[in-house]
Amino acid sequence: MIRAIMNGCHGVMGHVITDIISKDDAIEIVAGVDMNTENYAGYPVFKSLDECPEADVIIDFSTAKAVDGLLDYCETKKVPVVLCTTGLSEDQLNHVKEASKVDAVLRSANMSIGINLLMKTLKEVAPVLAAAGFDIEILEKHHNRKIDAPSGTAIALADAINESLDNSYHYKYDRSSERVARDPKEIGIQAMRGGTIVGEHDIMFAGRDEVITFTHTAYSREIFAKGAVEAAKFLAGKPAGLYDMADVVG
Template identity: 35%
Template sequence: MTDSPSSSTLPLRRIAIAGASGRMGHMLIEAVREAQDCRLAGALDIAGSPGIGSDAAAFLGFTSGVPIVSDLRTGLQDAQVLIDFTRPEGTLAHLAVCRELGVQAVIGTTGFSEAQKAEIAAAAKDIAIMMAPNMSVGVNVTFKLLEMAAKALSTGYDIEIIEAHHRHKVDAPSGTALKMGEVIAGALGRDLKDCAVYAREGITGERDPSTIGFSAIRGGDIVGDHTVLFAGTGERIEITHKSASRATYAQGSLRAVRFLAERTTGLYDMFDVLGLR
């Protein structure tokens, strides 16, 4: 069952999908097709992709009338909002055209540098953007639980974040793991840049209790597992989220699309979408 209201409760949203030939692109296209209040209006992929020129919904055995194209203006000309789960450089190129055309953006891409994040914030002065490292409703509720746990366990507990993803993921730690670290550090009044530890090897000495450790596992087809360990004396608390399907990311993205329907400018995240502020 899809998480979408009937077409009578919200206006139809015309959506373009970046990376339309990929696994996440397929999941998004399927979710848009099933949502009564959404319509596929554009499909983008890089030049040279084998999907270029084909119908975006052909993998479903369905004809949408929307071809996959590499030209950004062609792919975005009929869209109100772009959903983008690609790579940082590609997302920024897409965003520049969105800004020019007045197309909103839902960004699930991870791995942005601070300078690239600043570019996105600048674009949000002209269009509405929802950006989050993980669109899953469950993951974002987990962020809130971590904020609460960090405040309650602020002393006497060592904090470690362990994440696992499929062999094709190109960035580490995952954007979700980093967001978990940022949420925890913020709750503790720290800056993640100053307290994160990303690698341990050899004789490292005793653990600094003020640090937040990260471990990344890559293998197989793991969609995404994240565990935060609060290890104290005589006990440990583990808060875990496991994704079994990318469908959760797609449904979260559509919730973001609906949230942006009433916004014209600004940079938002899933806490805004879900009312978790």
């Protein structure tokens, strides 16, 4: 039985993951970490990882400001971590890379199988469409409580496209601050927030007299939670290194 710590256990995703794991015979949650230490689902909840019992893997759905402390803990204790928190700074992304040199770290901007297959598809089609003069735009929509914008998934989609184009493109987040024609070498990324939208991403390739759009819509958070649980089962016992969902669904 794989022993997991749920970091951010009282968040929405923490509750969903707790419910999924409660029905999985291959993994169990031995402790949770949250500022609210109320016992929610039969496992103890602590304010700090240092108070937790030994575990085989940590599933993290906390906040960006808590990630550095999490990575420090994982580097010291050598506990693999599935890092699902988004909105990380450049310094924190570098910290992730450093931590993966001594510990197993799986980081993905989006845990769903559909998004990760979409990334693979975009890497195949982007070079063809870009060479044909198509402009590239990404529009993401999320609920009104999401703090970071654009979403980590939108950035990951843009990165997948840009990597397939030799990283020759730059990202454009705001078109209101200057009145200039569109740069052919830019990927526009825009964010919308409202209601209870779980997540929707449109990737538009706009050419002369034709438009191709790829759309992924998440109708429930459960798809991300299921991916995180599968990632945790995959990562437990793995050697140090930086992994992603492509390794899980591979």
